Amino acid sequence: MISSAIFYLLAAFILVSGALAVTSRKIFRAAIYLLFTMIGVAGLYFWLSYEFIAAVQIVVYVGGIVVLIIFSIFLTHHVGSEMEKPNRIRMGFSLMAVFFAFVFCLIIIWRNDFLPAGAAPLELTVERIGEQMLSLTEHGYILPFEVVSMLLLSAMIGCIVIALKVSPEAVSSKKGEN
Amino acid sequence: MSEVPLTHILFLSTALFFTGAYGFLTRRNMITMLMAAELMLNSVNINFIAFNKYLFGSKLDGVFFTLFLIAIAAAEAAVAIAIIINIYRQYQSIDIDDADSLKY
Numbered sequence: 336m337i338s339s340a341i342f343y344l345l346a347a348f349i350l351v352s353g354a355l356a357v358t359s360r361k362i363f364r365a366a367i368y369l370l371f372t373m374i375g376v377a378g379l380y381f382w383l384s385y386e387f388i389a390a391v392q393i394v395v396y397v398g399g400i401v402v403l404i405i406f407s408i409f410l411t412h413h414v415g416s417e418m419e420k421p422n423r424i425r426m427g428f429s430l431m432a433v434f435f436a437f438v439f440c441l442i443i444i445w446r447n448d449f450l451p452a453g454a455a456p457l458e459l460t461v462e463r464i465g466e467q468m469l470s471l472t473e474h475g476y477i478l479p480f481e482v483v484s485m486l487l488l489s490a491m492i493g494c495i496v497i498a499l500k501v502s503p504e505a506v507s508s509k510k511g512e513n
Numbered sequence: 514m515s516e517v518p519l520t521h522i523l524f525l526s527t528a529l530f531f532t533g534a535y536g537f538l539t540r541r542n543m544i545t546m547l548m549a550a551e552l553m554l555n556s557v558n559i560n561f562i563a564f565n566k567y568l569f570g571s572k573l574d575g576v577f578f579t580l581f582l583i584a585i586a587a588a589e590a591a592v593a594i595a596i597i598i599n600i601y602r603q604y605q606s607i608d609i610d611d612a613d614s615l616k617y
Contacts, residue, residue, distance in 0.1 A: 339516040346525045353529050357536025357549050369548045372529075376555050379525075383566050388579055392558075395583050400551060400590045407594045408544060411601045421539040429538035437531045444523045449568060456570025464580075467573055476577050483584050490588035498595040501602075 341382055349375035360417045362408055370401045387461055522563040529556035543597045543607040547590065554586045 349372055356368035373396040380389035457463075468476050529552060536549030558579045565575025597607055604611050 336516070342517045342521070346521075349525065350528055350532065353532045353552055356552065357532055357540065357545070362542065362545060365545055365548060369551065372552065373555065376559060379559060380562060383562060385562060385566070385576065388562060388576060391580060391583055395587050396551075396555070399587055403590060403594055404544060404548060407597060410598060411544070411607050418542055418545070421541070426539050429535055432538070433531045433535045436534070437527060440527045440531075441524065444520055444527065449519050451567065452569050452571070456566075459573070459576065464573065464576065468577065468580075479577075479581055483581055487584065487588050490592050494591050494595040497592070498598050 338382075342379075345375055345378050345382060349379070360420070362412055362418060363405070363414075366401060366405050366408060369404070370397060373397050373401060385459055387459065387464060519563060519567040522567075523560065526556040526559040526563070529553075529559070541608050541610055543593075543600070543609055546609070547593050547597070551586065551590065554582065558582055 352368045352371040352375060356365050356372055359365040359368060373392065377389045377392040377397070380386075380392060467474065468480055471477055533549045533552030533556065536552065537546055540546050540549060561575040561579045561582070565572070569575065600612050601607050606612075
């Protein structure tokens with residue numbers, strides 16, 4: 336009873352702050368609402384008793400991505416400026432498209448009966464995650480693990496190269512070519 | 514936990530996904546579009562975790578997919594923000610309607 340009440344409270348929190356994050360006209364507030372949404376999702380993982388995933392969610396999303404977004408807002412915006420209102424026609428069509436797609440998905444979910452695989456659920460411990468992540472046997476995840484580490488390295492190098500400051504002369508000569 | 518059916522969690526993640534899709538369609542500011550994309554990625558993560566918890570409790574595949582998705586989302590956000598900062602240097606604006614040099 337209390338457990339399901341917690342779930343519905345968390346769901347309402349996630350949805351309200353998510354809706355505010357995509358509709359708020361002050362970009363800094365939108366980022367803060369996004370932060371609340373991420374915390375709500377982490378709370379949902381706690382509620383499902385997947386504590387490790389919740390911790391990863393908080394560390395990476397709340398501590399990493401949202402902070403990165405806030406930094407980039409400070410680099411590219413004047414404090415307190417409001418974004419212009421979205422085009423009314425575009426807003427109407429987007430609302431319609433999203434609404435119909437949402438109803439379509441709800442009907443599909445409603446009609447499907449999800450059958451559990453049957454095996455007894457096991458406790459999610461960090462040891463088990465670590466062993467399976469680095470195991471070389473059939474159900475191990477060592478290959479994706481290495482691929483993701485290469486992806487992160489290349490993303491890091493790519494970020495440095497892309498965001499590298501170019502000298503003003505180079506920019507003006509490029510504009511002259513256009 | 515067992516009192517809440519799986520479909521309700523799927524409703525939550527569907528609603529969150531389409532909230533993000535609405536933001537992605539209506540926003541014209543690159544940073545807010547990135548935020549909407551992050552919302553959509555989060556709803557996918559909720560789906561993976563819920564399916565793993567309710568249907569495949571004896572396996573960990575959903576957990577691993579979520580972990581890898583979070584790592585890839587972090588890399589994607591970092592690259593996107595580097596591109597946004599570069600575009601801001603070129604155009605003094607991060608509105609996607611202003612960055613149209615490749616269009617004509």
